[in-house]
Amino acid sequence: MTPGKKRLSYSYYPGCSLHASGREYDISTRALFKALNVGLKEVPDWFCCGATPAHNVDELLSLSLCAKNLSLAEEVEGDLAVACAACFSRLKTTQHHLKEDDTKRKQVEVAIDGPAALNKPVKHILEILAREFGLAKLEESVKKPLMGLKVAPYYGCLLTRPPEVPELDDCEDPSIMEDVLRALGAEPVKWSHRMECCGANFTLSRPGVVLKLSNAILESARIAGADCIMVACPLCHGNLDIRQKEIKEAYGAPDSTLFGNIFGSELHGGSAPDQRDLPIFYVTQLAALAMGVASESLGFESVITDPKPLLRDKQLL
Amino acid sequence: MSRIGVFVCHCGENISRTVDVEQVAKAAGEIPGVAFSCDYKYMCSDPGQTLLKKAVAEHKLDGVLVAACSPRMHEKTFRKAAEAAGLNPYLCEMANIREHCSWVHEDRDMATAKAKDIVKLMVERVRKGKSLAPITVPVTKRALVIGGGIAGIQAALDIADAGHRVVLVEREPSIGGHMAQLSETFPTLDCSQCIMTPKMVDVANHPNITLFTYSEIEKVDGYIGNFQVTVKHKARSVDESKCTGCGICMTKCPKKKIPNEFDQGHGMRPAIYVPFPQAVPNTPVIDRENCTMFQSGKCGVCAKVCGPGAVDYEQKDTFTVEDVGAIVVATGFKLYTIDRKPEGSPIQGYGEFGYGTIPDIIDGMTFERLASASGPTGGKILRPSDGKEPKQVVFIQCVGSRAREKGISYCSKVCCMYTAKHTMLYHHKVHDGQAYVFFMDARTPGKGYDEFWRRAVEEEEAVYIRGMVSRMYQRGDKIVVMGSDIQVGVQVEIEADLVVLATAVQPQDGADLLAQKLGISYDKYNFYSEAHAKLKPVECATAGIYLAGACQGPKDIPDTVSQASAAAAKVMTLFAKDKLERDPVVAKVNEKYCVGCFACKKVCAYGAIEEKEIRDRQGNLIKKVAYVNPGVCGGCGTCQATCPSKSIELDGYTDEQIMAMIEAL
Numbered sequence: 005m006t007p008g009k010k011r012l013s014y015s016y017y018p019g020c021s022l023h024a025s026g027r028e029y030d031i032s033t034r035a036l037f038k039a040l041n042v043g044l045k046e047v048p049d050w051f052c053c054g055a056t057p058a059h060n061v062d063e064l065l066s067l068s069l070c071a072k073n074l075s076l077a078e079e080v081e082g083d084l085a086v087a088c089a090a091c092f093s094r095l096k097t098t099q100h101h102l103k104e105d106d107t108k109r110k111q112v113e114v115a116i117d118g119p120a121a122l123n124k125p126v127k128h129i130l131e132i133l134a135r136e137f138g139l140a141k142l143e144e145s146v147k148k149p150l151m152g153l154k155v156a157p158y159y160g161c162l163l164t165r166p167p168e169v170p171e172l173d174d175c176e177d178p179s180i181m182e183d184v185l186r187a188l189g190a191e192p193v194k195w196s197h198r199m200e201c202c203g204a205n206f207t208l209s210r211p212g213v214v215l216k217l218s219n220a221i222l223e224s225a226r227i228a229g230a231d232c233i234m235v236a237c238p239l240c241h242g243n244l245d246i247r248q249k250e251i252k253e254a255y256g257a258p259d260s261t262l263f264g265n266i267f268g269s270e271l272h273g274g275s276a277p278d279q280r281d282l283p284i285f286y287v288t289q290l291a292a293l294a295m296g297v298a299s300e301s302l303g304f305e306s307v308i309t310d311p312k313p314l315l316r317d318k319q320l321l
Numbered sequence: 322m323s324r325i326g327v328f329v330c331h332c333g334e335n336i337s338r339t340v341d342v343e344q345v346a347k348a349a350g351e352i353p354g355v356a357f358s359c360d361y362k363y364m365c366s367d368p369g370q371t372l373l374k375k376a377v378a379e380h381k382l383d384g385v386l387v388a389a390c391s392p393r394m395h396e397k398t399f400r401k402a403a404e405a406a407g408l409n410p411y412l413c414e415m416a417n418i419r420e421h422c423s424w425v426h427e428d429r430d431m432a433t434a435k436a437k438d439i440v441k442l443m444v445e446r447v448r449k450g451k452s453l454a455p456i457t458v459p460v461t462k463r464a465l466v467i468g469g470g471i472a473g474i475q476a477a478l479d480i481a482d483a484g485h486r487v488v489l490v491e492r493e494p495s496i497g498g499h500m501a502q503l504s505e506t507f508p509t510l511d512c513s514q515c516i517m518t519p520k521m522v523d524v525a526n527h528p529n530i531t532l533f534t535y536s537e538i539e540k541v542d543g544y545i546g547n548f549q550v551t552v553k554h555k556a557r558s559v560d561e562s563k564c565t566g567c568g569i570c571m572t573k574c575p576k577k578k579i580p581n582e583f584d585q586g587h588g589m590r591p592a593i594y595v596p597f598p599q600a601v602p603n604t605p606v607i608d609r610e611n612c613t614m615f616q617s618g619k620c621g622v623c624a625k626v627c628g629p630g631a632v633d634y635e636q637k638d639t640f641t642v643e644d645v646g647a648i649v650v651a652t653g654f655k656l657y658t659i660d661r662k663p664e665g666s667p668i669q670g671y672g673e674f675g676y677g678t679i680p681d682i683i684d685g686m687t688f689e690r691l692a693s694a695s696g697p698t699g700g701k702i703l704r705p706s707d708g709k710e711p712k713q714v715v716f717i718q719c720v721g722s723r724a725r726e727k728g729i730s731y732c733s734k735v736c737c738m739y740t741a742k743h744t745m746l747y748h749h750k751v752h753d754g755q756a757y758v759f760f761m762d763a764r765t766p767g768k769g770y771d772e773f774w775r776r777a778v779e780e781e782e783a784v785y786i787r788g789m790v791s792r793m794y795q796r797g798d799k800i801v802v803m804g805s806d807i808q809v810g811v812q813v814e815i816e817a818d819l820v821v822l823a824t825a826v827q828p829q830d831g832a833d834l835l836a837q838k839l840g841i842s843y844d845k846y847n848f849y850s851e852a853h854a855k856l857k858p859v860e861c862a863t864a865g866i867y868l869a870g871a872c873q874g875p876k877d878i879p880d881t882v883s884q885a886s887a888a889a890a891k892v893m894t895l896f897a898k899d900k901l902e903r904d905p906v907v908a909k910v911n912e913k914y915c916v917g918c919f920a921c922k923k924v925c926a927y928g929a930i931e932e933k934e935i936r937d938r939q940g941n942l943i944k945k946v947a948y949v950n951p952g953v954c955g956g957c958g959t960c961q962a963t964c965p966s967k968s969i970e971l972d973g974y975t976d977e978q979i980m981a982m983i984e985a986l
Contacts, residue, residue, distance in 0.1 A: 167669070176672020177661065196794035196801070199673070227796070 012136060013043030014127070015080035017073060019091035020052050026088070026238030028303025032288040033087050033129060035302060039295040040137060040145060044085060047077045053094040056205050064111060070098035071112045074121040083125040085132055087288065089237035093162040093170060095126045100169045128163065128172055130180050130236060130287060134187075142187040147296030149189025153318050155290070156230035156282075157181035157192050158221065160240045161201050181234060184287065188294040195228035197221045202243040211247075218243045219251045222282055231314055232283040234290055245284040246308050252279060283311030293320060323448050324356035326382040327440060328373055330364035330389035332419055339423040341433040345388065348437045352444050356380045365395050370402040377406035384408075384447040388416040388440050393862075394853075409452035411905065411973060416443035438986060445981040453905040453972055458952045460546040461646035462896045465490065467538055467835070470498020471878060472870025472885045473651035474520050479889030480649075481529035485896050488643050489524060490552055491534045495600035496521055498653055502583060502686060504693035504700075506878060507742045508773035514599060514695065521601040535606055539640060541838050542928065544953060545865030546646045546901045556636040558607035559593070563631035566603035570623035570632060571595070579611050581697070585687040587705060588697035593623045593632070597695065607632075647865050647892040650839065650849060651885065652832060654871035656684055657721040657729070657825035668728035671720065673792045674822070680706040681800055682793065682820040685739055692746045702750050704819045707798070711754065711818030714747055715802045716740045717790050718760040721825030729825050729846065734875040736823035737764045741774045743821060744783035756783045757815055759790050759804050767879070786813060793820060826875035841866055849873050859888045864903075867891050906973045907954035908961060914968035915946040921960035921969055922947060929953035930960065 014037075022030035037044040050073050052058075059066035074095060077084045086092040099122050102109040112120055133142055159178060167175035176199060182192040200221055203214030221244065225233050235241050289302050299321055304311055315321040327349035331337035342360040350358035357380040361369050364387055376382060385408060387399045392415040400410035418436040426432040462485050466477045469491030477489045489496070500506075501521070503513035524530055533552055540551040559570075574591035581588040583596040590596075592612040593605045613620040614634060624632040659671040659682075670676055681704045683691075690696040691703065704711045718740050722733040737760070744756040763785070765771040777783045788805035795801075799816040806813050828847040836843045841861040842850040849872050852860040859867050867888035870881040895901075908921075912935065922930040933948035947969065949960075958971045970976060 174661070174672055176670075177676050196796065200792075224794075224796075 011041065011043060012132075013045070014082040014085035014132065015077050016044045016046045016085045017050055017053075017077060017091060017095070018046065019050075019086070019088040020055070021088055021090075021238035025242055026286075028306050029087055029238055029241070029286045029288060031301065031303045032286055032292045032297075035297045036288045036292040036295060039292060039297050040142075042132075042137060043082065045080050045082070047073070047080050047084070050076055053091045055090055055094065059094070059097075064108075064115065066094070067098050067101060067108065068112050068115040070095050071102065071120040072116040074098070074124050074126075075116060075118055078121040078124050083127050085127055085129060087129045087236070087286075089128070089160060089162045090239060092126065092128045096169050096171075099124075099126065128170070128236070130163070130184060131172060133287075133291065134180050134184050139183055139187045142184070142291075146187070146189055146294045148294055148320065150185075150290060150294050150320060151189050151318070153190045153290075153320065154193050154229055154231045155185050155190045155285075156195050156225035156228060156233045157185060157198055158225075158233050158235050158240060158244075159198050160235065160237050161199075161204070163236060164199075181236070181287065184291070185234065188291055190290065190294075193225070193228040193230045195224050195230065197224040202240045204239055204243070207239075207243055207247070211250075214243050215247060215251050215254045218247055219255050222248065222251065225282055226278045226280055230282065231318070232285055232311065234285050234287055236287050241284050241286065241307075244282075248281060248309050281309050283307070283309050283314050285311065323354040323384055324380060324382050325352075325354055325384040325386060325444055325447050326373070326376050326380060327352075327355055327358040327444065328364055328369075328376075328385070328387045328389075329358070329360040329418075329440070330369070330387065331360065331362045332389060332423075333363065336389070336419050336423040336436075339426055339429055339432045340418060340436045341429065342436075344433055345418070345436045345440060349386075349388075349440050349444065352441060354448055355444060356382060364389050365398050370398070373399065373402050374406040377403065377408060382408070383412065384450060385413040386416055386440065386443050386447050387413070388418045388436065388443070390419040391415075391417045391421075411453040412447065412450050414443055414447050414450065416440050442982040442985040445985040446978045449975070449978040449981050450973070451975075455902040456905050456907065456951050457900045457902055458544075458546050460896065460899060460901050461548075461644050462486070463488065463643075463645045464647045464649060464892050464896075465548070465550055465643060465645040466649045466651060468498070468651035468653055468870070468872070469493075469496030469524070469532075469534065470651060470653045470870065471500040471517065471520075472653065472872075472881045473498070473649070474524055475882050475885035476649045476651060476867075476869050476889045476892075477530055478520065478523055478527065479886050480892050481527045483889075483893045483896075484529070485893070486529050486531070487527075488531045488533065488550075488552075488645060490536050490538060491532075492537050493596065494535045494557070494594075494604075494606040495596045495602070496524060496532070496534060497597075497599075497601065499686070500878060501597065501599070502585075502689055502693070504689045504696070504746060505742065507738045508767070508769040510742070510745070512694075514693075518599045518601075521599070525601045532602070534602060538835060538838060541648075541840070544927075544955070545903070546895070547952065548645050548648060548865065550643045550645060550648070552641050552643055554639045554641065556609075556638050557604065558609065558612075558633055558636050559605050560631045560633050560636070561602065561604050563629045564604045564627075565629055565631075567628070568595075568605075569626050569628070570605055573622050573626045575620065575622060576611060576613055579608065584690045584697045585684070587687060587690060599695075607634075647867065647895050648839065649867045649869055649885075649888045649892060650835070650841070650861075650872055651869040651888075652829050652835060652872040654826045654875065655829050656686055657827050658684070659720065659822065659824065666728075668721075669726070671727075674720075674790075675793060675795075679793065679795050679800060679820075680704075681711075681818065682822065684822050684824045685736065685743065688743055688821045692743070692750070700750070702747055702754075702819075709818070710751055712751070713815065713817050714754060714756050714819045714821065715790075715800075715815055715817040716743060716756060716758045716821045716823065717802075718758065718823045719789070720822040721827075722823075723761065729827075731825075731846070731875070732764065733823075733826040734764070735826065735877045737762075738767070738770055738773065738877065740821075740823050741765075741777035741783070744777050745781045748781045748783070757817075758783055758785045759788060759802075760785060761787070761789065767877070788813070826871060828872055832872060839863065839866055859884055859891055865895065903952075904956065905951075906956040906971060907951045908949045908956070908958070908969050908971050910947045910949060911968040911970070912946045914966050916966055916968075917945040917947065918965065919947060920963050920965060924959045924963045926957065926959065927953050927955040929955070 054066040054069040164175045173180045185192040203217040207214045329346040346360040403413035404410040539553040542549040576592040580586035581590040609615040694700040765774045788807045790804040792803045802815045832847040852862045869885035869888040
């Protein structure tokens with residue numbers, strides 16, 4: 005800590021997933037912030053942001069849920085840190101909409117019985133790491149650089165889109181994940197599918213769609229030579245991690261019409277197609293690992309595609 | 322007591338829809354000094370003008386007010402009618418109850434009340450108005466054409482053929498513009514070079530045309546009939562009067578690997594070069610930024626090998642002042658690039674297409690160079706990355722154009738046709754290849770155009786897919802193009818060897834800066850604005866300046882040539898008279914009260930104010946006062962507002978008139 009400079013401190017909105025299927029994202033976020041000596045105080049009594057379903061059913065409800073959460077966050081000091089890409093998107097979207105539409109803002113303020121906290125700064129964890137904590141300081145703080153780890157940074161749909169809402173990075177050609185990975189000592193690979201959709205919550209209603217889209221993402225990460233994928237969204241994590249076995253069953257060998265040329269001849273010299281398991285990491289898991297946090301406290305045991313063999317192989321465990 | 326006539330126009334329904342014109346006419350009739358008032362459906366029509374003339378005679382009117390559209394639209398029309406009726410034309414004024422009232426309001430009662438107010442105060446202006454006589458100024462019968470593409474070339478040749486002298490200024494080392502880069506042209510597939518280069522030679526040989534290439538407009542002074550234009554002649558480093566165009570300097574130049582702009586960066590050129598073999602003039606220029614001599618002082622090969630000693634490393638930029646009477650602006654276009662969005666630009670880039678990082682995604686102009694016999698591949702369609710012949714080519718229309726979310730909402734007009742042409746050229750050269758086109762609409766309004774497009778689809782086997790592309794990425798040596806086919810309702814994925822983007826047509830870089838020098842207006846995209854979208858499509862609102870070609874909006878060759886000839890015809894009309902009459906709305910100085918502080922001189926945007934000495938009979942200097950050159954005065958009124966002693970006034974907008982208008986409210 006530089007003397008005279010106030011310790012960075014944030015209010016924190018984990019969101020439902022981080023208390024359930026994505027608990028390792030929550031655990032690792034807290035561990036990382038502790039390791040970096042950055043304050044993180046959970047917003048008391050927070051509830052669901054509405055996620056994808058709410059705004060498809062009732063716009064006023066979806067805006068009000070987020071507005072209420074924002075006004076609860078107002079009571080905790082510090083900008084609001086959000087880890088889940090969907091919560092981040094919903095909270096930012098609500099602020100954006102209500103700033104532009106006075107009529108809606110008034111309706112929402114009646115619904116939540118108080119003013120909407122439109123100016124509470126909402127920050128994604130990536131933003132905090134790269135810009136507020138700072139890449140240089142992040143690099144300095146690394147205790148165990150992720151040397152030799154080839155990571156496919158996966159942004160998904162919501163982190164940067166639509167461009168006027170999250171204002172996180174260039175909407176179609178961002179670099180913030182790559183920057184963070186480099187600071188951690190890892191090697192971000194250049195790949196084609198970092199902005200594609202994984203199928204999101206169709207995972208329940210139309211799993212076939214998710215298998216197809218997630219397969220394309222995993223395939224292209226393998227082609228790029230990645231050892232693993234880094235995400236910032238519990239839903240993306242779920243689809244890419246949990247469904248890997250099913251995807252292999254459904255698609256088996258890579259689609260010969262799409263990948264025939266590359267796999268059949270040039271790259272693999274006719275050898276068996278690439279079927280490697282790809283562990284899926286949250287950005288905070290990798291960052292905390294690099295900060296020297298014990299791997300036992302990062303939730304690696306609660307994922308399906310076991311990352312430990314890879315980490316052992318790279319001497320990171 | 323004055324006898325003013327007020328004529329209220331319905332403008333079809335444009336005014337009467339929201340303004341009760343009968344009531345306005347009735348209320349006007351009750352203003353003291355108004356001797357006659359009426360309303361009529363179309364005041365600007367022949368019966369409307371006749372109505373005005375008859376009323377002037379019958380009611381012995383001494384002033385006329387027409388409440389209708391903007392004076393920019395029809396002031397001239399009604400002043401002419403008033404003059405025909407025997408009135409001084411400057412005693413006829415217009416009250417703008419269309420643009421300033423009916424078009425911008427919805428409430429009929431309030432709009433009517435506002436129209437009555439506008440009429441009331443304009444009646445006061447007419448009442449205090451004075452008869453004015455037009456000012457005559459001489460005309461310099463010499464034209465300036467800015468830009469040496471097909472638009473500028475056509476305009477220059479037409480004016481020169483009519484017997485007038487023309488100065489043609491081109492920024493690049495050669496004239497020819499974009500048309501010289503094209504392979505074959507739609508809808509007839511004739512070779513662009515074959516129809517373009519003879520015209521370039523005509524320009525060079527025409528006795529009435531002075532050609533300045535590698536030159537730019539530095540400054541523009543003056544006004545219609547009397548412009549003084551400062552032209553900057555960039556240092557070519559080659560003396561044009563000595564160079565024979567033998568080309569030995571180019572063959573001996575040791576630095577040969579500079580991407581050739583003419584070939585869209587896909588061919589190479591030396592540091593001393595002509596942009597292309599058919600360049601006019603055939604005089605090389607040294608690209609100082611890439612020349613070893615200029616960068617390190619060690620080389621000088623071109624000077625050593627040049628027989629006539631034309632290479633001159635010491636040459637400096639020079640300036641000339643050209644006196645001209647009319648200016649044709651023909652600065653053309655550039656193509657939108659899909660690069661990352663520049664800082665502060667409202668236009669977004671195409672990150673989803675990789676921001677131009679995939680070498681085999683090229684733009685339409687690059688494809689023209691690949692298809693051109695004089696291009697970097699000698700006319701063979703070979704892709705940039707590995708020089709292989711592409712067997713599957715995807716063409717994407719409307720990249721940048723008609724994409725509001727990307728910041729450009731207009732249609733670029735030429736892309737539908739040139740993409741159809743590209744598929745044909747490709748089919749002619751790669752018989753076993755397949756062309757796909759992603760398109761929103763096929764817009765083919767032009768003579769022979771739709772027939773041409775149908776030929777591409779029906780006979781030349783191009784597969785047209787209605788839908789847009791969402792993403793492209795490299796997979797191995799292929800480009801995966803992901804798009805949608807909205808007619809079938811499915812998503813489409815094509816593995817392409819080459820992708821050609823029909824990117825939007827945009828005005829040239831610096832178009833806004835040139836407009837500011839010329840004092841002409843431009844839209845939010847920097848396209849130059851014509852004086853009237855329908856009736857004055859080649860004139861600028863600034864008198865004496867005309868537009869030709871794509872600098873005014875996206876245009877194909879036939880339209881560009883037509884507009885260039887139209888602009889030339891306007892210049893000839895101007896040059897048909899020896900003297901010009903111009904509006905007498907100019908500032909005048911009351912020398913009795915002027916104290917010679919010259920505050921007016923400091924604020925005058927036109928440089929119209931001079932210092933005048935007042936002497937007694939013995940020749941002793943009594944005082945210095947301001948004098949307004951009526952030929953230069955733009956009639957803006959800034960001096961009038963600035964003058965601390967109220968001794969400078971604009972005719973037609975005197976303080977007395979303006980105070981009377983305010984009091985009437």
